[in-house]
Amino acid sequence: MSMRKVIVLALILQVSLAASSPPPVSCDDLDRSRNFALGGEVDSPDQLEQDWCVDARAGCVDQWAADGNESTYWDEEDNQSQYHLRIRRKKEEEEVNISGVSISGYEQHKFAPRSFQLVCDEALVADVADARYRNNVFETCFPPVPCRVLDLIIFQSYGSSPAVREIKLLAKSQSSARSTHGKLLLPASAQSSTCAHLAGQLLLCLGKGNQEVCQGDRIAHWNCIKGEADASKQGLNGHRSLNRLKEYRYGYLLYNPFDIYFAVAIELYGEWSEKEVELMRRYITTGDYVVEAGVHIGSLTVPLAQLVGPTGRVIGFEPQRVVYQMASANVALNGLWNVVLYNAGAGNSSDAMPVVRVACCFTLKCFCPSSLQMPIASYHPNALRNFGSVRVGMVPDEEETSIEHVRIMSIDELQLPACDFIKIDAEGFETQVIQGGWTTISAFLPTIYFEDNELNGRIGCSATTQRLKTELGYDCYHHAAPYFNSDNWHKERIDYFFVGGEPTLSYMILCVHASRILAPPQLVQLPCT
Known part of the structure; x- marks a missing residue:
């Protein structure tokens, strides 16, 4: 058969199968210890011979795509519109259904298949x-099928050719095949979302400043997420859950894909604000007590809890009810019993106007004497926005939200037995949080790391940093932490936070008492005297 006929037949196969593309399936229960492609027959029906042969490792032999050797690889001519690789499994002593395919690219997002179809026994x-490859490996799963013959039809590659080091055919583990009892049931969306790059493109578009031009990207992103949600069985009837569970640098993270900054960070980079974590790691050790004002969904709470260990504590505040629920879930998912979370805003109680006193114990006879309530915007979970920017007392957008009232607590109320580090991201309430914890700060002299909403990145001495310097002897430093980490967990090279020709930065201030400084940080010191 000629190469032209093979390509035409493959295109016909693509069109006929496109309408019946199956939904993704979780890969958690695969047995990765056995590759059922090994020993099979491998060939390239497209007859696109390999473009170069240098030594015994170059892509000259089809069989090298499934020989169990990661140092060899399959490759074909550069810059072709389509490639086709076929694997015929050897006959096993027992029939085994295949539930997943693993592909090792030649080099992560440089030479590897990008857009392709997997066809088992002529069924898509x-x-x-x-x-998206992680550690040079892409993995996808599907309901168990015999898959005697696997066709890999590639339509787009990273780089000029889709070089493959190894293809693996994987079955479910025997324990999971026998029973689904006794294991944590994860959402169907636990694996990578195909919508993440749409979120990234939307961010890049919004960064150029003309939001009207981005409307098409907004609609594409929303429809993609809705399609994935409709395919799942999570959530309320008529309103399927859009939350996603994802493995990231420090464990597992449940997040809202409409929280667009996190959708990009967690899906594409596998981390959030890693440059902040790197700095905090220098000042936190086992057994420390850490206060985190503004935990959001707990993406930083998880590594903080891991740093302090079982003898330490992380005490966190999060005023948004739905976001607090997600933070609590993430604490539980990662087994962090050393974390205490409050569905409350941290602040200076004396600055707030009381609305209703709220119970803070397990009986209605017990009240928090200085706890007050403040309004907070309660956005619809499907609102496309940065939920981390919602602050207590903020005027909400029309027709997008409602108002809930949230408790305001001070750090001093906690009467902590120790305090070694305070992290504050309270969307403009940083000064009030420090004021509400002044007694605690004076007693324990913790390192304080907070968002700079007074100077907004300018090098200067604010009223807060001056007071810390004058009254308690702190030295404060400017830290511009980039959202994008070039050494991110997924090794993604594109900076989707690049806005208006500039990287997006988180402007932070680090204040360290002289008694805790082992060596001055490599940061610009603020001119407080």
Whole structure:
């Protein structure tokens, strides 16, 4: 058969199967210890011979795509519109159904298949639009099928050719095949979302300043997420859950894909504000007591709790009810019993106007004497926005939200037995949080790391930093932490936080008491005298 006929037949196969692309399936229960492609027959029906042969490792032999050797690889001619690789499994002593395919690219997002279909015994099992590799491996799963013959039809590659080091055919583990009892049931969306890059493109568009031009990107992103949600069985009837569970640098994280900054950070980079974590790691050790005002969904709470260990504590505040619920879930998912969370805003109680006293114990006879309530915007979970920017007392957008009232607490109310580090991201309430914890700060002289909403990145001495210097002897430093970390967990090279020709920065202030400084940080010191 000629190469032209093979390509035409493959295109016909693509069109006929496109309408029946199956939904993604979780890969948690795969047995990765056995590769059922090994020993099979491998060939390239497209007859696109390999473009170069240098030594015994170059892509000259089809069989090298499934020889169990990561140092060899399969490759074909550069810059072709389509590639086709076929694997025929050897006959096993027992029939085994295949539930997943693992592809090792030649080099992560440089030479590897990007857009492709996986066809088992002429039935489409996976239609991948934009494969994202982690540690040079892409993995996708599907309901168990015999898969005697696997066809990999590639329509787009990273780089000039889709070089493959190894393809693995994987089955479910025997324990999971026998029973689904006794394990944590994860959402169907636990694996990578195909919508993440749409979120990234939307961020890049919004960064250029003309939001009207981005409307098409908004709609595409929303429809993508809705499609994934409709395919799941999570959530309330008529309103499927859009939350996603994802493995990231420090464990597992449940997040809202409409919280667009996190959708990009967690899906594409596998981390959030890693440059902040790197700095905090220098000042936190086992057994420390850490206060985190503004935990959001707990993406930083998890590494903080891991740093302090079982003898330490992390005490966190989060005023948004739904976001607090997600933070609590993430604490539980990662087994962090050393974390105490409050669905409350941290602040200076004396500055707030009381609305209703609220019970803070397990009986209605017990009240928090200085706890007050303040209004907070309660956005619809499907609102496309940065939920981390919502602050207590903020005037909400029309027709997008409602108002809830939230308790305001001070750090001093906690009467902590120790305090070694305070992290504050309270969307403009940083000064009030420090005021509400002044007795605690004076007693324990913790390192304080807070968002700079007074100077907004300018080098200067604010009223807060001056008071810390004058009254308690702190030295304060400016820290511009980039959202994008070039050494991110997923090794993603594109900076989707690049806005208006500049990287997006988180302007932070680090204040360290002289008694805690082992060596001055490599940061610009604020001119407080």
